Amino acid sequence: MPTVTTLDVAAGLRTRWAAVSALVAVVPVARVFVGRTGEKISGTITQPPYARLNITEGEPELFSGPAYVQDFDIAVEVYLTDETTPNTLRSNLDAAFNGGWETPTAGITVSNATVLHSMARGGGNVKPTNERINGKDVLRVTANYRLKLEGNRG
């Protein structure tokens, strides 16, 4: 089995995003990007709302067999101009990505891996960016999670 990559994780997160209707209602999954935001969607310049997934691989923990464990740090950034939305959005991000005590995986599945758990980390916030569109601030909502995966190094 191949080892787990950030793109495997990104695909799993986008699938989870698509399954949470409250998130899709604010940011359709086609507007959830990995890394740099797409400049255009369907020929028009991308404007908020959109989201960006920044995924960082942690150091793998190895055992004597093929199994290994690796953390992936997830930073979700959502850009939007609707000032009434951030609080609800923030809760919906947790509903999608923060595992509960009885459901630690948060319903996330990742190719080439078994999800052990997904947990919220600190450091999230809601801040206006330097950009304004049609007289409105562009807000950035950030939330951070840590995904612990079991992979197979063959």
Add this chain to the structure above:
Amino acid sequence: MALFSASGGSVTVNGTPDVTIHVSEWSIQKGARQGDGSTSAQGYSVFVPCLEDNTASFSLPEDNANTLEDAGIVKGAMGLDLYFRHGASAVYTRLQNTTVSSIGENNNNQGDLYRVQVQLQGGVVTEYSAAPS
């Protein structure tokens, strides 16, 4: 130089069947109990190894497959025959007739795995033993 990588260094319990336990790490302290052979004429202490006295330990995140219980690694188990593999090489250190002195379990909710530590005491060491059949 011909160093061993530790990667692949497992612990196998010799039995029917053999059970290989995939561990985070293992360690063995090979020693001997010392008798005091000092004499006043020498003017310094001399210790004489009387009998082999070994200890070992290993730790792992317990797996659903090949559990410690499957391998007979339970508290107080005696007469165990273990092979400690040197990385992925064909070289093993064998520890026979050892006893489980303690098993520690640790469940840390702060983003970690469920982990187990096993301590072994006693038994006889055979160096560079062949793999269990």
